[in-house]
Amino acid sequence: MGNIYVKEMYLTRIAFSIITIFDLYFQIMNEPIEHVRCLIIGSGPAGYTAAIYAARAALKPVMYQGLQPGGQLTTTTEVENYPGYPKGTQGPEMMEDFKVQAERFGTDIRWGIATRVDLTGPVHKITIDENKEIHTDTLIIATGASAKWLGLESEQKYNGFGVSACAVCDGFFFKGQDVAIIGAGDTAAEEATYLAKLCRKVYMIVRKNEMRASKAMQERVLKTPNIELIWNSETLEITGDKGVTGARIINILTREERILTITGFFVAIGHKPNTDIFDKWLHMDATGYIKTIPGTSKTNIGGVFAVGDAQDKVYRQAVTAAGSGCMGALDAERYLAERGIH
Ligand SMILES: Cc1cc2nc3c(=O)[nH]c(=O)nc-3n(C[C@H](O)[C@H](O)[C@H](O)COP(=O)(O)OP(=O)(O)OC[C@H]3O[C@@H](n4cnc5c(N)ncnc54)[C@H](O)[C@@H]3O)c2cc1C
Secondary structure, eight states: OHHHHHHHHHHHHHHHHHHHHHHHHHHHHHSOOEEEEEEEEOOSHHHHHHHHHHHHTTOOOEEEOOSSTTGGGGGOSEEOOSTTOTTOEEHHHHHHHHHHHHHHTTOEEEOOOEEEEEOOSSSEEEEETTTEEEEEEEEEEOOOEEEOOOOOHHHHHTBTTTEESOHHHHGGGGTTSEEEEEOOSHHHHHHHHHHHHHSSEEEEEOSSSSOOSOHHHHHHHHHOTTEEEEOSEEEEEEEESSSEEEEEEEETTTOOEEEEEOSEEEEOSOEEESOGGGTTTSOBOTTOOBOOOTTSOBOSSTTEEEOGGGSOSSOOOHHHHHHHHHHHHHHHHHHHHHTTOO
């Protein structure tokens, strides 16, 4: 008797679960597709600035924040070079300020990741979290970029406490100190010479016996007296206590190990723009940066605009990202006005 009762109970529960799943499925399928005039993907300085301008222009923007609400600056501490903060500020606080300002004018800020797009147009179809489709007349892509890291545990441990992927942002904090930089391309060479102006000594660690940087950049590095090039070498570990105190490196030819006494460790091995979902549709360079018409945020598809680090491999700063976010919103507003879309 008892067994039959338990069996019935389980069958009833399974039946209820199936009904609930079907119910949810039909709810999703029957949900009317939302149509907006301006959709912003990404919530870094570029996305929020686009949102402030678009909301003030009454475009009723909807923003999806993605996996990193607030963007790259939420991973750092001090930000001292953003105008309007004379005493500097903390990255996460600054991005909260951006959010509050975007919300003040009515931006609809939502959780969610754009997982697929169909830009056949004129209405652009964006899938959020694989389960919601949203249609938009204008799309502002502000998905940013991510720095590439070496993948060391100690690199993560001291990230923001001496480890950085941005010399222009963080070099100032190491004025008069000894630092190391990893990389061999143009950016690494440029950042090494930038650091050399601020720091006492810069160790530039290069994996091979040559650099990938242009000849002109290599010469600048070689001519800078306080840059010491360390060829054929890799970093095994970044050491420290409250912050970085050194780096243990190895010569990959001789297997000889060496400890560098440094307080700053800069990784300059490249960035990856977060643009994979658009690669079927938009013109991009070989590394995935979206190409825009110079002097605008316009892409090769009408009504689709790219702003911030997703389209900028040169400057990659919060203020330049914010500036291009403004351009994106103004370009979107004009696009709608020209077509009489209200
Ligand atoms: C450690 C560190 C320190 C820095 N310090 C400074 C500094 O002091 N001063 C300075 O000017 N700059 C600094 N920068 C650089 C600055 O953070 C970037 O230039 C700026 O954040 C770029 O802004 P963005 O809006 O283009 O993109 P990001 O800030 O990269 O934001 C991208 C946004 O897109 C979202 N996203 C990505 N993919 C999707 C998707 N598929 N769907 C939905 N959303 C998505 C993410 O969640 C994120 O919200 C620093 C960078 C780092 C990493």
